[in-house]
Amino acid sequence: MTQTPVVRLENLRKTYAMGDQEVVALDGVDLTLEHGEFVAVMGASGSGKSTLLHMIGLLDRPTSGLYLLEGQDVSQLDGDSLADLRSRRLGFVFQSYNLLARTTSVENVELPMIYAGVPDAERRRRALAALETVGIADMAYHVSNQMSGGQQQRVAIARALVNDPGLILADEPTGALDTKSSQEIMDLFARLNRERGITVLLVTHEPDVGRRAKRIVTFRDGRIVSDTPVAGAQLDGVPA
């Protein structure tokens, strides 16, 4: 079965002007993510892995090159169209969770649906279902700052998948968590990938976390230096 890849990048470049110097963040990247993949992007800081994530996440525009998101060329889209694509096709998970302060879990999860124009009642129902999926349905009405880091990251993951995106982009999702919570979060990603077929792209610099993916792409100086499947690939997320 040939399916359109979720993401296809061809010779993608991103340069910044810093003073009178030109900094190359991405230097001709070719990358294809197929449906259902679970990819870890690794590399030292400044290697371009975060820039790649922002690029794929439509938060930043490439200087040159081609980006097809589910077959659609996004380079010429205006801001509103990009916002709509982010809303419907992409889910973000951040290192620092980025939940709204003094706001309940369920309201946090509802946020993307507000911008997607989902009606009130359905919004609440889907938010509760998403919290169920990530295993913290009982904390739906807890305020974010009263929860542990692992729990907050689960809320963030529920928020990322509530609009049923094809692709979840995670930026160091375990960077602020202890080992046990990290494992649980990675289990959750693995399960979502396996059971729901959601494509997951996560950026990390922790080899342990990277090994939980099925494929590791390594960056250095804005280029891909290796792109390898993970041997055994954890036999589809059997808990470590």
Place this chain on the structure above:
Amino acid sequence: MSLRTLITIAWRALVRNRVRSLLTMLGVIIGVAAVVITVSIGAGARASIAAQINGIGSNLVIVIPGNVTLNGVRTGSGAASTLTPDDGLAIAKLPHVAAVTPAVQVRTQVVAGENNWSTSVAGAAPTFTYIREWALSSGSFFTDADVAQSAKVCVLGQTVVDNLFPGGSPLGKTVLIRNVPFTVIGVLAARGQSAAGQDQDDAIVIPYTAAMERLTGNRFINALAISADDVSSIVPVENEITPLLEQRHRIVGTQEDDFSVRSLQDIANAASATASVMEYLLAGVAAVSLLVGGIGIMNIMLVSVTERTREIGLRIAVGARSSAILEQFLIEAVVLSSAGGALGIALGVLGSGAVSVFGKWPMVIPPESIVLAFVFAALTGVFFGYYPASKAAHLNPIDALRFE
């Protein structure tokens, strides 16, 4: 996104920061309250002035005789003997004239038993009570029949009663006015001082016919007091009286009128203009405080945008269009200023009540001042909320998400 959703988002954000929201609103609350209170002070003062002026008489127009020139010496107004009760009867037939009374004024010594008192004796028609809007506290006023018979009856002001009949009812008693005995048939309700500081209760009212025949002994009167049927007909009535009297007094061409027509409208207008100036002045001060309130909102909104940079980055990342961010912050500002406006109106109404108690005038809050203050407050939110909101909408999401 629906407006309701936007307002919900804004409301949640504001409720999350209760204390700060309240402090932000404070400027607008005070500004709006100041507008409501000052306008109310102006309106209350105006109403109080109007009440004083109306107290002199209802839509009053006064005709007084003109001056006379004798051997090149000109007397003041009112000296000419030209005005008669018949002029009054003619004026009474004009349209928009509700009532007319001739006025004959004599200042004299009056005696009752062993008490005497110098007071002003006024000859009038029974329409006096209507024109001067003056009720009786006891007894009754004289009638047209009394006027026809030049009856020797009188109605006393309260001050005269106090001085001639201390401690007793004067009804049925006799008062000697220039040695002519008059029977007391009524007492006027106490009225206090006039706007000019005169004791209005120091007076005796008798039929004008009796005053002419028994006191002045001539056929002329001192003035005609006319009530127009409405405030708006004061000026038309004035304008009709002049040609009528000119005709009756056979005044032609450039000849000077032997009478003059006056109304209290000019005084009322002047007083009202003073009140207006006051009102504008106060409203100006209030507007400045609203402006300061608006700047306060902008300040806090800017702080809020900076403080919530990451939140804004997140909202953009989960699919908010920049217009949605702009709307959110703009609506937050408007919700803040409108809520402040509503609280300010409540405070303003309370304040107006307090001021009216101290100022001893009726509490008048023109509804349009409330609407105006509220709309202005909301507009303040739009105006001063726009810059911070547009700053939020144009944040770079990557920088915003990294912001510490």
